Structure formats: C-alpha cells, structure tokens
Amino acid sequence: MTQKVLVTGGAGYIGAHACKALRGAGFEPVTYDNLCTGWRDAVKFGPFEQGDLMDRARLDEVFAIHKPIAVMHFAALSQVGEAMREPGKYWRGNVSASLNLIEATLAAGVKNFVFSSTCATYGDHDGVVLDENTPQTPLNAYGASKRAIEDMLKDFGASDGLKSVIFRYFNVAGADPDGEVGEFHQPETHLIPLILDAVDGKRAALTIYGTDYPTPDGTCIRDYVHVMDLVDAHVLGLRHLLNGKVADGGHEVFCLGTGNGFSVREVVAEARHVTNRPVPMVDGPRRGGDAVKLVSGSEKAISVLGWNPARSTMQQMVADAWRWHQNGGYAR
Numbered sequence: 141m142t143q144k145v146l147v148t149g150g151a152g153y154i155g156a157h158a159c160k161a162l163r164g165a166g167f168e169p170v171t172y173d174n175l176c177t178g179w180r181d182a183v184k185f186g187p188f189e190q191g192d193l194m195d196r197a198r199l200d201e202v203f204a205i206h207k208p209i210a211v212m213h214f215a216a217l218s219q220v221g222e223a224m225r226e227p228g229k230y231w232r233g234n235v236s237a238s239l240n241l242i243e244a245t246l247a248a249g250v251k252n253f254v255f256s257s258t259c260a261t262y263g264d265h266d267g268v269v270l271d272e273n274t275p276q277t278p279l280n281a282y283g284a285s286k287r288a289i290e291d292m293l294k295d296f297g298a299s300d301g302l303k304s305v306i307f308r309y310f311n312v313a314g315a316d317p318d319g320e321v322g323e324f325h326q327p328e329t330h331l332i333p334l335i336l337d338a339v340d341g342k343r344a345a346l347t348i349y350g351t352d353y354p355t356p357d358g359t360c361i362r363d364y365v366h367v368m369d370l371v372d373a374h375v376l377g378l379r380h381l382l383n384g385k386v387a388d389g390g391h392e393v394f395c396l397g398t399g400n401g402f403s404v405r406e407v408v409a410e411a412r413h414v415t416n417r418p419v420p421m422v423d424g425p426r427r428g429g430d431a432v433k434l435v436s437g438s439e440k441a442i443s444v445l446g447w448n449p450a451r452s453t454m455q456q457m458v459a460d461a462w463r464w465h466q467n468g469g470y471a472r
C-alpha cells in the first residue's frame with residue numbers, strides 16, 4: 141500500500157511542489173489546508189482535506205482517515221512586513237496552530253515530522269555565512285514564531301519520542317519546470333514575482349526596500365534556492381527519518397541555501413537579462429525587520445542527505461518563474 145504523508149499547507153507555494161516531489165518519490169501526499177492563502181487548484185498530486193490547524197477535531201479525523209506515516213508541516217504565515225505590524229497573528233497562527241498539529245500527530249501515534257523553518261530565525265549576523273550552529277536571534281515575529289516551533293519539536297522529542305527534521309530555508313524561488321504548480325500569492329510580497337509583475341506591467345514599478353545597506357550596491361543580500369531543489373531535500377529528509385537515521389526523540393537541522401548571495405539589484409539585473417525587458421523600479425525606504433545579508437552554508441544537507449541543489453542558479457530560478465508567470469496562476 142502506498143505510504144501517505146500529511147502535508148499541511150499543501151495548497152501553498154512550497155507545499156504544492158512538495159506534494160509533486162512526494163508523488164514522484166512513490167508516496168501519497170494528503171494536503172491539509174484551510175485555503176486562507178493556498179489554492180484548491182494547486183492540489184493535484186493526492187487527496188485534499190480542507191481544514192484549519194486550530195481545529196483539533198478535524199485534524200484527528202484526517203489522521204484517522206488517512207493514517208499517514210509522517211507529517212510535513214508547511215502551513216504558516218510567512219510575511220516579514222505583516223509580522224512586524226501584527227505579531228499576535230504570527231504567534232497564534234504559527235505557534236498555537238503548530239502546537240495543535242504536533243499534539244494531534246502524537247495522539248495519532250505518528251512520530252516522523254518534517255518542519256519548514258527559516259533563515260529568519262537567525263536575525264542579523266554581520267554577513268557571516270550562516271549554518272546549523274549559528275545562534276538564532278530573530279528580528280521579527282515571523283522568525284521568532286518559527287524558532288519557537290523548532291523548540292517545541294525538541295521538547296516533544298524529549299517527552300514523547302517525536303523525531304523531526306527541521307529545514308531552515310533561505311529564499312525560495314522558481315517554479316515547477318513542467319508548469320503544473322508555481323508561485324502565486326495574493327497579495328504578492330516576494331521579490332522575484334514582484335519584479336516579473338513590474339516587467340509585464342501588472343504593477344507600475346518594483347520598489348527597492350532600502351539602498352543604504354552596508355553591501356556593495358547598498359541593497360540587501362539573500363541566498364536563493366530553487367523550489368524544486370528545496371522539495372527534493374524534503375523527500376531526502378523524510379527518507380532520513382523513515383530509515384531510522386534520526387534517533388527516537390531526536391531532531392536534525394539542515395540549512396537549505398546555496399552559499400551564494402545575490403543583492404536585490406543583482407536579482408533585478410538577472411530578470412532584465414532573462415526576460416530581455418526593462419524592469420521599472422524606484423528606490424524606497426528600508427522595510428522593517430529585514431536583515432542585511434542572509435547567506436547559508438549547505439554542506440550538511442549535501443553531505444548527510446546527499447542533496448544536490450543543481451537547479452538553483454539565479455538564471456534558472458528567474459527563467460522558471462518567468463515561464464510560470466506568463467502561463468500559470470490558479471483560479472480559487
């Protein structure tokens with residue numbers, strides 16, 4: 141019988157790509173999503189169960205129906221700007237909701253948990269290359285909420301034997317090259333889709349959030365990883381758990397970046413090159429909560445999991461995002 145994996149947020153950007161990767165690897169992904177930011181049309185690779193993480197009875201029901209062997213937890217609020225304005229929404233929507241999910245997972249007797257964490261848990265570290273051992277000092281409620289969930293997983297490991305693989309993502313970009321799923325947020329807040337909106341006139345211009353940072357061109361530097369590479373790492377992480385590589389009650393953290401930093405202006409330049417069109421843009425003030433530079437080491441994921449982020453060149457990420465941008469999108 142095909143093994144099922146419960147994928148929270150499976151109707152969202154990264155979750156939908158993860159479902160595709162799970163399906164490709166022989167698992168059956170069961171999407172659990174409340175569609176507050178996800179898309180019904182993005183659920184293409186397995187069953188859909190609509191539900192909210194705060195609804196414990198619904199969670200228990202879905203565990204009982206599908207009997208998953210593991211959980212992949214993507215569902216989250218993930219906008220730095222919003223987290224600065226409305227921290228309560230992040231503590232409730234990310235931390236309380238995840239607590240509910242973890243308790244439901246354990247109540248169902250499931251011990252394998254893959255969690256989508258973030259480089260936003262680190263805060264600013266003067267541009268050093270970040271790795272799994274870098275202290276976590278988040279600058280905003282988004283990062284703080286994800287760090288709290290990491291802590292929660294460790295605590296429930298000690299108390300109940302939950303085993304977790306925690307991925308700290310850097311900036312995720314690109315789309316499924318087959319065009320089945322892609323990045324589609326409403327409203328959009330992420331850099332590459334906003335650049336592409338400016339390129340094809342869907343918005344007047346890209347605003348650059350801060351041009352006075354202590355970087356060579358004055359704009360923030362991020363480490364971008366292709367969504368297909370990112371979800372490959374999740375399948376490897378799941379196998380790592382299922383093959384008993386994480387001890388009972390243990391957890392393993394992996395950074396998922398490429399080690400290469402790109403400034404906002406460098407991403408814009410690549411988009412100009414890939415689309416062969418101008419990118420209208422204006423300089424704006426800094427966005428609160430942004431770190432100057434977030435770049436990762438990914439040696440651990442490469443050596444321990446055998447991860448190979450081969451698609452994560454800026455050219456490929458922008459090209460795949462552009463193809464999706466021109467042909468894709470979901471209806472509600």
Ligand code: UDP
Binds near residue numbers: 332346404427430
């Ligand atoms: N950014 C920008 N203009 C925008 C959106 C983003 O200059 O309209 C910058 C943002 O300040 C950050 C980088 O682009 O330095 C990536 O931001 P995004 O929101 O895509 O991801 P984050 O780093 O917040 O996870």
